[in-house]
Amino acid sequence: MDTIQKIVIIGSGHVGTHMGLAFRLAGLDVVQVYSRTAAHAQALAGKLECGYTDRMDALNPDADMYLIALTDDAIEDMVALFPYKKKLLVHTSGTTPLDALSNGSSRYGVFYPLQTFSKDVSLDYQKVPFCLEVSRDDDRAALEHLARKLSNTVQWTNSAQRRMLHVAAVFACNFVNHMYAVAADILKKQELSFDLLRPLIEETARKALENTPEAIQTGPARRNNLKVTKKHLEMLKENPDYHKMYNFISESIRKKYGFIH
């Protein structure tokens, strides 16, 4: 296959929306959007100025690639309904293995954007790493070429790497955000603004990326300061959830730096 120009997007959620916008910005043709719910398909098709359908058997047959941007659970059902057995079919999931697409077509792959997508937040797609995998060697060049039109960072990963990458992303994004949320909640109860933490949050991210997180760890657990750790645990005892997290994360830090085994 030479190049991928015409694309059908299957799914109209956050990922489908962002991928559609990214493709258009890169000069590619999104020719159709599919959603089980016609109104959703229509809404996204309006944004992308393309056709839409709510029937898998009415998918545009002339596209170069069909991109499934659905939740992991929904992928399998859609794959079974995919009508074009010789068309390149890809999914965008961190967790679903490549082979989950093997029933859909003889040519299949993965196009996994490593980013957190919100529906109404615009993004610089050039900075989003795309993790690729493909079933047939002769689709490899075209898929990489496509990804490089969208982004400066393209990485080939196998399914085992990609699912671990997804776990790492859960820690570095979802869990990090939950730590922010706990902090915000604690401050709110003290009638203090979350904005007070802004420079600390920015500096922590900046330092970890400029050095390594391992090298720049600070705080009571890192110094094995049990007096402060104990005091903090006592202050958190009214919230068993926060107490538990404080305890386990502190223990994990103390283990990492050799204070407990």
Next chain:
Amino acid sequence: MDTIQKIVIIGSGHVGTHMGLAFRLAGLDVVQVYSRTAAHAQALAGKLECGYTDRMDALNPDADMYLIALTDDAIEDMVALFPYKKKLLVHTSGTTPLDALSNGSSRYGVFYPLQTFSKDVSLDYQKVPFCLEVSRDDDRAALEHLARKLSNTVQWTNSAQRRMLHVAAVFACNFVNHMYAVAADILKKQELSFDLLRPLIEETARKALENTPEAIQTGPARRNNLKVTKKHLEMLKENPDYHKMYNFISESIRKKYGFIH
């Protein structure tokens, strides 16, 4: 008291070093550095072009403020040795209460910089929030005036607020960094670069600060996607520590969003 111009710094670690540099940048006079270890005092005094001592009874008697930048455990010992009972004595600790200084002087306060300090990382001090507390109302204006010379963000907090602020900072900085470290470790084992997570880490911090962390939470736990959560836990079972953290943080997220009670 009118203004604070001459300052003695007690302690030569990360915080003492950064405070000394910040004072100098703001046009204040750091007149002396104390450290228990003469060589440490001398090294910092060299950077700040001021005097130094390793004896508390040789502290310069002419300063307007004496700033204790020591670990929480060391503060108490130093306070007992502080010789000038009518001089303004402040500490920089998030956790130590204001009253811990009452044996040192009749005028005391807190000058807590809410930031993570590394010895060789330069900082924009204007962005560091300073949390203030003071024992006597007539020192209030001078302390605030001093803080505003250093920073754009000055916040009066009582000891209860400040120690909760410190706990919040542990979550938003130390624990966040440990999440980064876990992610980096997972990627290293897959021979993938931590740099792949850079856009995700930056975007997560940016979004949380532009909105609220609560509003922008994403991920399998937020969606109550137990299939993925379970798969991830299985993938982490060789590392009991990571497994435990993944489990408890996911549970905490699911509780927060009403999926479990």
